[in-house]
Amino acid sequence: MQTRMTWIAAACVAAGLAISSGAYAIGGASGPHVGYPASGKLGAVVLNPYELAPLTAVIKNGGYTVTDAEVRIVPKEGGQEIKYKVSDTQVRTHGGIPVFGLYPDYRNTVEVSYTRFANGKSERVEKEIYRIYAGPANIRTAGYAGVTSVFPKAEVKKMDPAFSDRLYLINNMIAATPESTRAVWNNPMGGALEWNRYPQNAIYDTKGELRWYMEPSSIFNYHDIYRAGIMMGFRQNKDGAFTWGYGQRYVKYDLMGREIWNRRLPDGYNDFSHAMDPMQNGNYLVRVASSDHVRADGKHVRTVRDVIIEVDPNGNVVDEWRLFDILDPYRDNVLKVLDQGAVCLNIDASQAGKTLSAEQLAEQDKSDKFGDIVGSGAGRNWVHVNSVDYDPTDDSIIISSRHQSALIKIGRDKKVKWIMGSPEGWKKEFADKVLTPVDSKGNKIKCEGSKCEGSFDWTWTQHTGWRVDSMSDKKTFILSVFDNGDARGMEQPPLPDMKYSRAVFFKIDQEKMTVEQIWEYGKERGHDWYSPVTSLTEYMPDKKSVFVYSATAGATYNFKTGAFESAPNPYIDEFKWGEKEPSVEIQFKGTSGYQAMPVDLSKAFSQ
Structure with missing residues (x-):
């Protein structure tokens, strides 16, 4: 009996040591208990939840049903407030309240209000405070002389109060680097990997502060021909998510960095660049080229930026415009x-x-x-x-x-x-x-x-x-x-x-x-x-x-x-319709831009 009791005691001690060291058995030594640290009445705060957008977070629901949520990022002194309502659909999708627009390298104050339900009881919570530190903005940079920051500095030259709630996305790129030019696709018949620059996609507020950026390493690789290429053609869809393409891919992600889909181009086409347009019928127009075209002289070639395809939401090619046959x-x-x-x-x-x-x-x-x-x-x-x-x-x-x-x-x-x-x-x-x-x-x-x-x-x-x-x-x-x-x-x-x-x-x-x-x-x-x-x-x-x-x-x-x-030092300008002088002018320092556009948070979070 003593031997048996000694063995049981030893087993219990071993189990306790295993639990304390994190070496759990299958199913967890303590069963299905969830014990993440919470800093408010909800669950844990997960920073950069999808590993693509470091200035975002999710305040997890903590096991409650959460509805009627609203978020406010308290601005720095003299800064721009970001405030938006969150639909119940978005809360369910992210498993909590999505937080967008944190300042980098800063302990942000985030105010949230919501209603929580559990076990037949409900509670309305007004103005709960979360303190969320977001680290410094950091992506790959070009190593040539003259580069002084990871992201371009924004100089606000003019800002009409009517536009002071704007958030502007810039779709830029760093200059060509030795890493980006090691793999070349364009010999002898052409291709888009010649255009293989590291993305510099970011959102600025009207004070010139960085409030979102893409850290693309989870979806982009200089050296993988099917995960490389310049990111171009950003458009905010009516559901608030963004579509764009790069190299041999076309993709859709929401502002939190959640992948909706990320697809290779259909095999008969190659070399996306420039344009991906959401159509009113739910399909997409994508600017590509032909992977194999027979010319009138009998030569087979990969064509260059001269084919438009229409793809449906499932990726089927429903039509094509072969411009070398049309023009x-x-x-x-x-x-x-x-x-x-x-x-x-x-x-x-x-x-x-x-x-x-x-x-x-x-x-x-x-x-x-x-x-x-x-x-x-x-x-x-x-x-x-x-x-x-x-x-x-x-x-x-x-x-x-x-x-x-x-x-x-x-x-x-x-x-x-x-x-x-x-x-x-x-x-x-x-x-x-x-x-x-x-x-x-x-x-x-x-x-x-x-x-x-x-x-x-x-x-x-x-x-x-x-x-x-x-x-x-x-x-x-x-x-x-x-x-x-x-x-x-x-x-x-x-x-x-x-x-x-x-x-x-x-x-x-x-x-x-x-x-x-x-x-x-x-x-x-x-x-x-x-x-x-x-x-x-x-x-x-x-x-x-x-x-x-x-x-x-x-x-x-x-x-x-x-x-x-x-x-280049590109300019954003915004005009009231019909006026000849801009109401807004922001200049970015030391960056090559492709396109830019205002971002609509109501589309992104309120639907």
Whole structure:
């Protein structure tokens, strides 16, 4: 008996030691007890719950049913308050109250109110305080001279109180690094891994404070060809989540960093970049290229930025627009006048101001040189689509083609409906689709070649040709564009610093096939505001405003040596509709931007 009692005692001591050291048996030595530390009336606080957004947290529900929640991030002195309601759906989805907008390297004060239910009893809790420390913002940076911070500093130059509740997402990237250029996909037939820069995605408030950023290591890897590539095409969906793509993937995540889906492109397509547009029917338009295309000369090529696919929520490809079959891939008027120092993100200062001669282009077209190079024909960068939008009134898409300097509307039947761009160089079948410029009274504006009288101008190497849905119908189409301005007038200017960019809106009469320029900004800012590549112009219906990101403006360039002496210093500007001066201006220091946009927290958390 003594031996048996001794064994039992020893076993109990061993079990106690195991429990204290955390070495539990299957099922847990203490059973299904949950004993995480709680700092309030709910459960534990989990910082960065999905390992993608370090300035977010979830206050776990603590076993209660939680409803009617609201969150307030107490601002720093003189800072911007972030306050939002949380739907019961969001509380259930995250297993607690989602917290967004923490300051980095700071002990944040978070106020929450909610109702909790358990065992037939309910309690309303008002203004419960949680103290949440978020660590310093930290992602990979470029190691070249001149980099002084992980994220760009934001200088708020102008802020109208009407916009003081804004939160702005910037979709930027660091410069190419040795790590990002070790794997190359573009030899010999092209691919997007040439564009393999580390993402710098962040949200700033109107005080210039960082309030969210992506730490992408869980979904991005420089060295994995199927997890690399520049993140582009961010759009906030009507459910509040964001969609975008990179390299060989297209994805959807919410603001907390929770994955909704993350998919490889369908196998027949490759090289996402620039554009992924949510359609009104729940599908997505995705700008890709063909993995294998047979040219008329029998050569098989991977094409370059010239295919649009429509995918449904399950990832099925329900339609495609093969632009090399729809348009003229040999229209080379614009290709011959592009500044070869800034062919979209392939910026090479040593080639600044240089153009391709007709002889060079013709020689290249006859050769087997394919890939992400400026040139005619499928297999080269002849069209370079950088945005795509959808018009539900006639089931059409609208593309922005940088290398044709044109906005083009194409129907479901794959026929061109109209072309908003210079009439030069179009074949007969497209020439009558080019819109006619008119003034505010409907009078035709005199144009010769690519230049028109008065203030009207076509767009040049433009980005983001989007339909303003709230102002458009089947007859009238309001178009917003960022007119980058390279090769303006189908030529390079005598002096490089004569270049300028514009945010511009057009009114298109789709019955009369006319176009009227109704608003512009940027020409008066001159070369300081000039963005040779990227950028965005968008109408924002919530504040009836125009949002603009001149995303590669402000770089210091030495015209004598042909070298950039600093990274770009891009501008965010926001205008009240119809006004000529911005109500908001924020400049970011030392960063290359792609696009930016206001973020709507009510979409993200209240639905």
